[in-house]
Amino acid sequence: MNKQRMLTLMLATTLLGLAPVISLAAQQERPKGPPPEAIEACKGKQADDKVSFEGRGEILDGICKEHDGKLVAMPASGRPPKRE
Incomplete structure (x- = not known):
């Protein structure tokens, strides 16, 4: 496997691992104050x-x-x- 593919695979794996954390953080953010x-x-x-x-x-x-x-x-x- 060449170096570029290895880096792409590592980046994709990292981003997929962070997706649930980012999603949870977005759900927990609520606007402050009255609607x-x-x-x-x-x-x-x-x-x-x-x-x-x-x-x-x-x-x-x-x-x-x-x-x-x-x-x-x-x-x-x-x-x-x-x-x-």
Whole structure:
């Protein structure tokens, strides 16, 4: 086997070995902060206004609350829903 083929084979084997690690890391990365839909729902609203918006494939009801200087739709309990 020539040197070029050997290097190509070694590189391919290394990359195939890293694929599951890269995939797992990508799955674990979540955007920080509220979802864009929760922010959009409160545009033009005031704190404590009730809103509804579509998120995660369902209609969610919330109340506009200030979070990091922005109005964001949050559940009435004040706690953001758990992300899947």
